[in-house]
Amino acid sequence: MSQSCEDRKYAPVGVFDSGVGGLTVAREIMRQLPMERMVYFGDTARVPYGSKSRETIIRYSRQIIHFLQGKGVKAIVVACNTASAFALEELRPELDIPIIGVVKPGAKVAAETTKNGRIGVIGTEGTVGSQIYTKTIREHKPDAEVIGKACPLFVPLVEEGWLKDPITVEVAQRYLASFQASGIDTLIMGCTHYPLLRSTLRGILGEDVNLVNPAYETAQGLKALLSEYCLENDGGKRELSQYQFYVSDAAEKFKNFANSILPCEIEEAQLIHIEE
């Protein structure tokens, strides 16, 4: 690495997702690590990832990581459950900077906080089919019972803006029915869009089920990771731009969505052709 150790701590963190969902992770990083700079990439030209194959998700993630490395990032956050499930461990050996996904932090806190050992996981077809949450939870709690349910309509319902709509409630009731019978005390919202449905999920499951938001835990995990590598930004060099956003399509739409959920106003999302 050409940068000195002193310089590297001022480098941005690279964050990526298939589209806008990862902004819930970016939001937590902004809140919990306010000194950190960030380069965010949303793959809006190829979104969604949740219904696509492992091989394709690895290929797309590799392209994005190369792009972020070109931007001089000091660490990478895979802010997408499907990419964390399929690509993270595959790509880690190719990197000389630390990388963290959303699955491990979410799985760890669920394993540590469940009382009855019964944990539900909702996510995309890819994430749930990969069984990665089950595997990771059992590394921390071998006797945990993990029940997964793919909820493919949640992302389009969020993107339609029907967050608390009666139709969304009905769809959620259908998807969550199996959890109510099985007596889980913890539910992992295993897709970055889902925290936007928190109050709908809470209304169906009641107050006794703990809803785990991996975005929150991932920001905590990133903090620990940067500390471990002596990469924490101490707030110097404030003249550098703090946040940069890149997308592979529909930059204006992305910007509008980002400005509806982020704690700060973003001025621009830049369009790039990621496959080239």
Add this chain to the structure above:
Amino acid sequence: MSQSCEDRKYAPVGVFDSGVGGLTVAREIMRQLPMERMVYFGDTARVPYGSKSRETIIRYSRQIIHFLQGKGVKAIVVACNTASAFALEELRPELDIPIIGVVKPGAKVAAETTKNGRIGVIGTEGTVGSQIYTKTIREHKPDAEVIGKACPLFVPLVEEGWLKDPITVEVAQRYLASFQASGIDTLIMGCTHYPLLRSTLRGILGEDVNLVNPAYETAQGLKALLSEYCLENDGGKRELSQYQFYVSDAAEKFKNFANSILPCEIEEAQLIHIEE
């Protein structure tokens, strides 16, 4: 063109879509033009197209058309409303073979059959936002009143398999409410997935609204186009494989979906990397 005119009529027709939706068009071609051979490409690695920008859809369509030309097709069917809306007229001048989309055939029959001149169009955000149906209908019937409505949840509901589900009925009631008030007598199902929802749409709109399936009209239009160019297959050279399917991801899932809706069993969908 290197092939003789006599040989060219035995060449396959190229058909493409963002994924499985275009199979409703492929099905009509198989039924109405049983002598024709076909190469189908479904862009399952980048599906859906409906929420993406014009520029991206043109870029993707150009890549696919190059692929199909490499397979020696004699004509191209853009079996996707969004690609027909955004890319067809842009790419036509680059081609030396005839090309047809799904929009014009559907718009023409709607303009010709409406009695009260009020036509509804449902489709993706891209198709409806492009206003292409309005423009094309008015070429045939300048005083037509065309009311468009984007229905972004229909594709995920179809892909979830909830074709006649009460939730789908409720979503459809919401989307179609404005049409019921406006007194349309014709509704164009302007996305290739939507004919699979025909009975749900029929149940809400009643028998008095004519549902136009552009897939049917497109197969008719293809027949006329091949005849015009003297490219109709007379059924000779039966030793050549009749149907070939290619996808950019998840070939097995595609094959299963295809076999659930096509009139013949397909043995294989071959995976290719379209962006390379």
